[in-house]
Amino acid sequence: MSKIATATFKGASGTAYDFEAWTTDTTFSQVGAVYVFTKRTVGADGKGSHTLLYIGQTDNLANRIPNHEKWSCANKNGVNCICTHRDNSEKSRIAKETDLINANNTPCNKE
DSSP: OOEEEEEEEEOTTSOEEEEEEEOTTOOOOSOOEEEEEEEEEEOTTSOEEEEEEEEEEESOHHHHTTTOTTHHHHHHTTOOEEEEEEOOOHHHHHHHHHHHHHHSOOHHHHO
């Protein structure tokens, strides 16, 4: 398990959400979160950028991530990072997930 960096993703509302970026082999704790499967690349300037592949939310990352039904789509699209935004409120997570999905073209949310 390895935290890579932090990332900020904007929703359709214009709200910016801060995420922690992790390697795909991370074992997560039993926490609620909005999560994003991404393809992270690092430019010549050393700064990372993310192509968002799938946006979801869960009340338990530890159970949700290992057997996720979107892994094959994410792998096909080059996933190498899982970004997490902790939030214990289901209502808040769903609102954030919807806001982010409405602002981003995530191929695995469409399959």
